[in-house]
Amino acid sequence: MAESESKAGRRGRSIRFRITALAVFLVFATALAVTTWVFRSFEAQLVEQTLGELDSETHLQGLRFLARIQEVRQDVSFLSGTPPIEGIVRAKEAGGTDPLDGSTEAMWKSRLQTIFSQMAQAKPHYVQIRYIGLSDGGRELVRVDRRGLGGAIRVVAEDELQKKGDQSYFTDAIRGPAGQVSLSNIDLNKEGSVITTPRCPVLRASIPVYSGHRLIGVVVINQSIEDIFREISSSADGHHIYYLTNAKGDYLYHPDENKTFAFEFNRVSRFPADYPSFASQFEEGGETSNTEVIERDGETRLVSVRLVNYDPFHPGQMLGIVLSENLHEVTQASRMVKRRAYLIIFGMVLVGVTAGAIKARRISEPFQKISQVVEDFDGERRGDLPVHDSGEAGQLAQAFDKMLGKIELQRSNLKVEAQERHRAEQEVRAVLNSAPDAVVTIDSDGTLLSFNPRAEKIFGWSAQDAVGQNVKILMPEQTAQRHDHYLDNYRRGKPSGAGSLVRELFASRKDGSQFPIELTIGPVDVFGETHFVGIIRDVSERKEAEKQLRELNESLARSNAELEQFAHVASHDLQAPLRAIMSFSQLLELEHAHELSVQGREFLDHISESAVRMRSLIRDLLALSKVGSLDRTPTMVDLEGVMSEVLDNLSVAIRESGAQIKYQSLPTVMGHYSLLVQLFQNLVQNSIVYGPEDGVPRITLEARPTEAGYELEVADNGRGIAPEHQERVLQMFQRLDPRANPEGTGIGLPLCKKIAERHGGRLRLESTLGLGTKFFIELPAPKPEGGSADTPSQSENAGVF
Numbered sequence: 187m188a189e190s191e192s193k194a195g196r197r198g199r200s201i202r203f204r205i206t207a208l209a210v211f212l213v214f215a216t217a218l219a220v221t222t223w224v225f226r227s228f229e230a231q232l233v234e235q236t237l238g239e240l241d242s243e244t245h246l247q248g249l250r251f252l253a254r255i256q257e258v259r260q261d262v263s264f265l266s267g268t269p270p271i272e273g274i275v276r277a278k279e280a281g282g283t284d285p286l287d288g289s290t291e292a293m294w295k296s297r298l299q300t301i302f303s304q305m306a307q308a309k310p311h312y313v314q315i316r317y318i319g320l321s322d323g324g325r326e327l328v329r330v331d332r333r334g335l336g337g338a339i340r341v342v343a344e345d346e347l348q349k350k351g352d353q354s355y356f357t358d359a360i361r362g363p364a365g366q367v368s369l370s371n372i373d374l375n376k377e378g379s380v381i382t383t384p385r386c387p388v389l390r391a392s393i394p395v396y397s398g399h400r401l402i403g404v405v406v407i408n409q410s411i412e413d414i415f416r417e418i419s420s421s422a423d424g425h426h427i428y429y430l431t432n433a434k435g436d437y438l439y440h441p442d443e444n445k446t447f448a449f450e451f452n453r454v455s456r457f458p459a460d461y462p463s464f465a466s467q468f469e470e471g472g473e474t475s476n477t478e479v480i481e482r483d484g485e486t487r488l489v490s491v492r493l494v495n496y497d498p499f500h501p502g503q504m505l506g507i508v509l510s511e512n513l514h515e516v517t518q519a520s521r522m523v524k525r526r527a528y529l530i531i532f533g534m535v536l537v538g539v540t541a542g543a544i545k546a547r548r549i550s551e552p553f554q555k556i557s558q559v560v561e562d563f564d565g566e567r568r569g570d571l572p573v574h575d576s577g578e579a580g581q582l583a584q585a586f587d588k589m590l591g592k593i594e595l596q597r598s599n600l601k602v603e604a605q606e607r608h609r610a611e612q613e614v615r616a617v618l619n620s621a622p623d624a625v626v627t628i629d630s631d632g633t634l635l636s637f638n639p640r641a642e643k644i645f646g647w648s649a650q651d652a653v654g655q656n657v658k659i660l661m662p663e664q665t666a667q668r669h670d671h672y673l674d675n676y677r678r679g680k681p682s683g684a685g686s687l688v689r690e691l692f693a694s695r696k697d698g699s700q701f702p703i704e705l706t707i708g709p710v711d712v713f714g715e716t717h718f719v720g721i722i723r724d725v726s727e728r729k730e731a732e733k734q735l736r737e738l739n740e741s742l743a744r745s746n747a748e749l750e751q752f753a754h755v756a757s758h759d760l761q762a763p764l765r766a767i768m769s770f771s772q773l774l775e776l777e778h779a780h781e782l783s784v785q786g787r788e789f790l791d792h793i794s795e796s797a798v799r800m801r802s803l804i805r806d807l808l809a810l811s812k813v814g815s816l817d818r819t820p821t822m823v824d825l826e827g828v829m830s831e832v833l834d835n836l837s838v839a840i841r842e843s844g845a846q847i848k849y850q851s852l853p854t855v856m857g858h859y860s861l862l863v864q865l866f867q868n869l870v871q872n873s874i875v876y877g878p879e880d881g882v883p884r885i886t887l888e889a890r891p892t893e894a895g896y897e898l899e900v901a902d903n904g905r906g907i908a909p910e911h912q913e914r915v916l917q918m919f920q921r922l923d924p925r926a927n928p929e930g931t932g933i934g935l936p937l938c939k940k941i942a943e944r945h946g947g948r949l950r951l952e953s954t955l956g957l958g959t960k961f962f963i964e965l966p967a968p969k970p971e972g973g974s975a976d977t978p979s980q981s982e983n984a985g986v987f
Contacts, residue, residue, distance in 0.1 A: 217531045225527075229517050233488065235609075236516050237477040239616070240490035244475065244507045246620070247418050248494040251505060255496050258312075258391045258409045259367045261305060266393045266405045270298035271317065274327055275402045278319075295328055299341045302330035306339050308731050313375055313388055314408035316350075320360070320401065324351025327403065333377075348378070350406075359392035359404045362499065367393045369497040372411055372438055372505070374450050381450060387411045387438060415439045418507070421620045425515040431457045431506035433493070435468045438505075457491075457508060464491050471502065479513065486513040624722040627710075628657045632673050635717065644724050646696035657720075662694050693722065701726050767793070820945070822968045823859050825852035825866075825898070829887065832867045836874070845874050849887035853896050855965040857945045862965075865941040866900070868934045869961055873902035895947070895967035901960040907953040916949070938963075 265271075277284040277291035284294065302315040314331040318324050326347040334340035350356050355370040362368055370390035375382045392406045419428045419439055430439035435456040436449045448455035458465035460482075467476050475492040489510045497503035618625050624641035628634055634657055637649040645652070645660055652659070658666035693703045706721040771794045779787060829849055833840065840847065847870065855862075870885060877883030881903070888899045907915060916939050938961075942949040947964035 214531065217534070218528075221527050221531065225523070232516060233479065233513065236488055236511060237479075237490065239612075240488060240509045240511060241475055241477050241492070243421075243616070243620075244490050244492040244509050247421070247507050247509075248492055248505070250417070250622070251414060251494060251507075252496060254414050255369065255389070255409075257309075258389070258407050259369075261309065261312075262367055262391045262393050262405055262407045263365065265301065265305065265315070265407070266395050268298070268301055270294045270301065271395050271405065272397050272402065274298065274317070275319070275397065298328045299330060302328060303339055303341065304734060306330055306332070308727070308734065311410045311413055312407055313386060313410050314406070316406045316408075317395075318350050318356060318404045318406060320403060323349040324353075324356050324404075325349050331408075333382075355390040355392045355406060356404055358500070359394045359406075360401060362394055364394060364396045366499055367391055368499060369503055371432060371503065374447055375408060375410075385447070387415065387447065411438075425511050427510045429457055429506075429508035429510070431468075431508065433468070433471065433502055433504035433506070435459070435465075435506065457506065461489065461491075464489070467491060467493065468506070471504070473504075487511065488513055488516065621721075624724075626652075626657070626660075626720050626722065628718050628720070630673065630716050630718075632656045632658065632669065641722065644695075644722065645693070659696075660693055662692055662700055665691060690725070702729050820856045820858060820966075822854050823857045823862055824854050825862070825889070828852075828859065828862050828866060831863050832870055835863075835867055836871060839871065839874050843874050843877060843883055845877065845883040845885060847885045847887075851889070852887070852898075853889050853891075854968055855896060855945075856968050857965060861941045861944065865938050865963070868938050869900045872934060873900070873904055873959070876904045878903055878905065891967075892964065895965050898963045898965065899960055900963070901958065903958040906955040906957050906959055907951070908955050909953075912951060912953060916951075 273284050273286075273289060273294035274291055276286060277289060277294055282291050283289070284291075298317060302317075306312050306315055314329065316326050316330075317328040319327045326342075326349075329342040329347060330339060331342060332339055355368065358368040358370075368391070370392070372387055372389050375386040375388045387410070388408045389411050390406055390408050392404050394401055395403045395405060415430060415438070418430065421428075427441060428439065429437060431437055435458040436447075437445045437455050437457060438447065440446045440455070445455040458468050461480060463478055463480060464476060467474055471493075473493055473495045475490070477488070477490045480487050480489050487510050489508065492507045494505045494507060495501060495503060496505055618636070618638040621638060621640055624644045625636070625638045626634060626641055627636045634653050634655055637647065637652040639649075641652070642648055647659070658669060661669060688704065688706045690702065690704050692700045693705075694700050702725050704723040704725050708719050710717050710719055771790060775790055775794070779790070782790065829852060833847065839845075866887075873885045874883050884903045886899075886901050888901075890897045890899070915935050917936060939949045942963050942965070946966055949961065949963050951959060951961050953959040
């Protein structure tokens with residue numbers, strides 16, 4: 187009996203020990219294996235995700251760089267088309283005075299200096315603006331830079347202007363066609379081959395200037411790239427490192443200043459030499475991107491390299507954007523969590539051992555019974571196994587089964603939710619920190635919840651000081667009062683609008699100064715609470731530029747009005763002496779022709795013919811001046827009626843030439859009836875006068891609807907116009923064949939062009955020599971009944987956050 191009890195006791199202890207040991211081992215091994223696998227997979231995904239984020243960041247920085255470069259393209263193209271550009275060359279070639287308007291070369295240069303200075307004033311990042319001629323080795327004609335006292339804008343004196351004919355940006359520009367903007371390599375700004383102090387990285391945009399088909403010079407803008415580089419490099423946090431290179435890999439920016447622009451000081455410091463695995467990317471060229479995990483200097487780094495071509499006409503003009511992050515920093519949070527997980531597992535094992543030792547006796551009883559039944563089994567009889575045991579083992583098994591199922595489901599859901607929230611937070615934080623505009627969020631009480639770096643720069647508040655305060659600190663007093671009213675309405679369930687609103691108003695900096703902004707507001711639901719997101723853009727420079735543009739437009743309008751008035755008065759005053767010449771010529775012919783010699787009568791005929799041509803010229807000049815000075819409101823004009831009057835006016839010419847004129851279903855347009863009669867009469871008359879040499883003039887008029895109105899086509903089978911003369915015929919006093927129409931003045935087609943432009947349209951032509959000409963006129967359609975809808979006024983809370 188004692189031996190049986192001892193055996194049973196040993197069996198019980200053995201079972202308890204085995205159950206406890208097995209449970210501890212299984213729990214520890216499973217938890218350790220699962221934790222290790224999960225964290226390894228997580229770190230691999232984290233590396234892949236980080237490489238993707240680095241690639242996206244370099245792509246975003248490349249797009250920002252191209253957007254900033256687009257500005258200088260547009261500006262240099264605009265400057266090349268200003269009137270002083272051609273005026274200087276005309277005056278210079280004519281001995282100092284422009285034959286077109288009498289302006290001297292110095293006057294034209296002074297005007298261009300003013301334009302360049304205003305452009306430099308509006309664009310602080312423009313270091314130099316130059317107009318370079320072709321003669322004297324490419325000497326500068328006009329130059330404005332920032333080398334005045336204290337960095338002020340100055341106009342460079344004549345004796346300081348330099349020859350630039352041997353510079354690559356000059357030679358690249360003169361080899362290009364009209365309108366093509368060439369961009370140089372990025373290097374340090376130099377004066378007389380000496381690097382300026384302080385050092386300033388620049389990019390030069392150059393465009394050739396043509397007068398007709400003749401190259402006359404080059405316009406160049408030196409843009410400082412320092413701000414762009416600073417914006418790119420400042421977007422990196424403490425774990426990121428930015429490098430910027432040229433197409434060869436030379437560093438344009440490096441945290442080590444000795445490597446930045448080393449090639450300018452005859453030193454070699456290149457990114458491919460530091461990271462050889464990227465060398466092939468720079469050797470192959472072209473716009474490419476690449477990401478790799480690199481071992482260097484005893485550390486592992488995640489590196490993204492992107493080559494961005496910023497000049498489509500010169501594929502070799504590249505900016506290399508490199509972003510690097512230490513793998514140790516990327517996985518630091520993962521390692522900390524993993525260490526904590528291992529400590530938790532170890533603690534769980536200790537607790538399990540202690541609890542198992544205490545509870546093993548009671549837990550092992552069902553297993554003792556199973557062991558006894560198996561040991562006593564003789565092949566014929568067996569005892570009952572506790573398959574339906576209602577004891578603690580069965581209850582515990584059932585409870586653990588249910589509990590573990592719920593825990594696994596909850597843990598899985600929480601893990602997915604945490605990963606998604608973390609990823610979303612990282613993406614939002616990255617976007618906000620790198621956003622070019624200020625972005626702030628407030629709650630429904632107006633308390634600032636976030637304040638991005640751009641907001642700090644614009645308002646002068648640090649995020650630490652601003653967050654937690656009321657948003658009214660960013661508003662002038664009057665706007666702040668309306669803002670309280672707006673939020674009060676919202677809390678009472680009466681919002682003043684829905685969706686995002688875009689407004690222009692004034693904001694207040696920390697120092698109390700006010701400045702104009704463009705504000706976009708939108709509500710967002712955050713866990714059942716309404717927050718507001720505000721995107722704020724400082725438009726001070728834009729407003730100043732708009733003001734200057736309005737002043738220039740007003741000045742130009744006054745000049746145009748004075749010129750039109752001068753033409754009208756001058757043409758009118760010329761008619762009185764012309765009538766006297768014609769009257770006395772006729773009187774002389776009637777009463778004294780028999781007293782004149784043959785040569786005298788020929789002279790008299792020349793006088794009469796010249797007077798008649800002068801009368802036609804004055805008449806056309808008067809018509810041209812009236813087009814620009816017409817102030818009547820446009821009305822609906824039926825083009826069928828216009829063509830009927832044109833045919834009546836030209837009935838004699840049509841009958842004598844046998845011309846065939848066809849049109850049908852002409853529309854009604856907005857315009858001035860008398861001007862449209864004159865436009866179509868000039869075009870039809872031209873088609874008759876310059877009709878086919880052997881044949882009958884055939885003229886057709888068709889109308890096609892467009893988005894803005896109608897396009898009318900006047901086509902004939904006349905002699906046509908050679909391609910090299912098609913632009914010339916639309917210029918004043920240009921006549922290709924005076925013999926075909928001796929009475930012509932060369933004003934008819936320019937008058938047609940001006941009438942079309944007076945109606946808000948344009949006139950263009952297509953012609954084939956010997957086959958005929960087509961004129962295309964764009965005219966606006968009538969407005970619908972009642973006109974366009976008025977723009978709704980902003981709510982009473984306009985300008986309130």
